[in-house]
Amino acid sequence: MKNIVYSTLLLIITAINLPINAKTFDLHSNQYFIGMYAVTPSTDKNFQMLKEAGVEYIHNYSIGKMGEEALKKDIAFLDKAQKNGLKVIYNIYRDWFKDLNNEKLERLKHHINSVKAHPALGVWYIYDEPKISQTSQLRKVYALLKQETPLIPVALCVKWGKEWKKFYDVCDILLFDYYPVKDKPFPLDEIGLFANFHRQASELGKPVIAVPQMFNWRSFPKKFRSQPERLKNMRFPNEQELRYMIYSGLCLGSRGMMFFSFYRGYSSKEGDKEWVKSTMLKTTKELREFVDTVAPAHAPYKFTRAEDTNYYSALWRNENGTYLVLVNNYPLARDSASRWLEDQLLSGELIPVGSTRKIDAIIEDGKLKIKEEIKPWETFVWKIK
Numbered sequence: 001m002k003n004i005v006y007s008t009l010l011l012i013i014t015a016i017n018l019p020i021n022a023k024t025f026d027l028h029s030n031q032y033f034i035g036m037y038a039v040t041p042s043t044d045k046n047f048q049m050l051k052e053a054g055v056e057y058i059h060n061y062s063i064g065k066m067g068e069e070a071l072k073k074d075i076a077f078l079d080k081a082q083k084n085g086l087k088v089i090y091n092i093y094r095d096w097f098k099d100l101n102n103e104k105l106e107r108l109k110h111h112i113n114s115v116k117a118h119p120a121l122g123v124w125y126i127y128d129e130p131k132i133s134q135t136s137q138l139r140k141v142y143a144l145l146k147q148e149t150p151l152i153p154v155a156l157c158v159k160w161g162k163e164w165k166k167f168y169d170v171c172d173i174l175l176f177d178y179y180p181v182k183d184k185p186f187p188l189d190e191i192g193l194f195a196n197f198h199r200q201a202s203e204l205g206k207p208v209i210a211v212p213q214m215f216n217w218r219s220f221p222k223k224f225r226s227q228p229e230r231l232k233n234m235r236f237p238n239e240q241e242l243r244y245m246i247y248s249g250l251c252l253g254s255r256g257m258m259f260f261s262f263y264r265g266y267s268s269k270e271g272d273k274e275w276v277k278s279t280m281l282k283t284t285k286e287l288r289e290f291v292d293t294v295a296p297a298h299a300p301y302k303f304t305r306a307e308d309t310n311y312y313s314a315l316w317r318n319e320n321g322t323y324l325v326l327v328n329n330y331p332l333a334r335d336s337a338s339r340w341l342e343d344q345l346l347s348g349e350l351i352p353v354g355s356t357r358k359i360d361a362i363i364e365d366g367k368l369k370i371k372e373e374i375k376p377w378e379t380f381v382w383k384i385k
Contacts, residue, residue, distance in 0.1 A: 027172065033056070034258075035089050037214075039262045040262065046266075054284045057088065066111075089155065092127060097141065100141070112144070113148060116152065126156040129158065132163045155171055155175055176210065182217050182230070186240070187332075189241075194212075195329060202254075209258050214276075219268060239283060244379055295318065300316045306326075311337075312326075315341075328374050336373075336374070346365065348384040349363075350382040353383055361380070
């Protein structure tokens with residue numbers, strides 16, 4: 001019955017030439033994307049928990065499979081997301097890309113047209129970390145998606161490797177994943193590589209969504225077959241590391257954050273529900289409050305010389321006020337800091353925002369002066385009074 005309703009709605013929309021799904025993620029708006037991978041189990045309780053923590057887009061790896069029965073399940077998932085005030089980053093399952101031919105493309109076209117008018121649909125997602133050998137198939141699917149739904153952006157996630165930049169032309173939004181927190185005690189894991197990957201991805205010119213780590217590497221024991229002794233020391237990111245990944249991305253102009261993953265961090269046997277509630281979702285809620293306050297969050301004034309001294313720093317101004325972020329891009333503590341603010345701020349009182357630690361810091365004569373120790377990877381978010 002629902003298939004018939006949505007098909008009828010689609011025909012009406014097409015006939016009167018209205019834009020399809022006006023609630024999709026709009027790259028030309030002030031929207032900031034906060035999403036969550038693998039929201040399993042897909043219950044109302046879990047959906048509401050994420051919504052209350054600032055998450056707006058949800059993903060599920062069981063979505064986008066081939067066949068009419070799979071399509072019915074997809075629509076049920078979209079319905080549940082809509083009921084809970086969430087939108088879906090719609091997974092195009094990897095099986096579509098195997099032995100791709102015209103007949104399969106027609107079947108995929110039918111699948112796309114069956115869901116594209118659903119108000120919960122926000123973004124198409126081409127499956128995780130495709131291989132460079134699959135580029136020709138990716139181009140065909142990308143072309144089909146743009147032909148059938150030109151207003152719905154297409155996202156693709158790449159991992160670090162020699163050829164990751166070659167996926168540039170098969171997506172509208174580039175996601176990248178690099179999960180730096182493994183078995184070393186804080187602050188020795190190389191989380192600075194996360195921001196370095198982000199910076200390189202941003203230089204390509206496409207909108208970038210970062211994928212911060214929301215799991216413990218014990219979830220992937222096969223990755224450490226040759227070093228099984230390391231697994232016992234694997235850990236979740238702490239709040240300082242999470243805020244580093246998030247706010248360094250904001251300083252670099254990220255278009256959003258997509259956390260990997262709800263299942264690995266919360267639902268699986270290696271998950272930790274208490275960590276998710278006390279640390280992870282506390283951080284996503286702070287992110288949501290910040291990006292809504294400083295919108296457009298993806299267009300700050302970037303302090304271009306900050307990186308020269310191992311900092312990331314940016315400034316936001318709108319009707320809600322002026323906000324300054326400084327991120328220590330360094331695994332060691334610093335005794336103090338003194339940074340010119342490039343004539344953007346001459347003076348002002350620094351009011352800590354979110355989990356920012358209150359320290360002895362002032363803006364004086366156009367310079368930010370911190371007069372006490374800065375911790376490794378520490379992030380400061382201030383409202384300027």
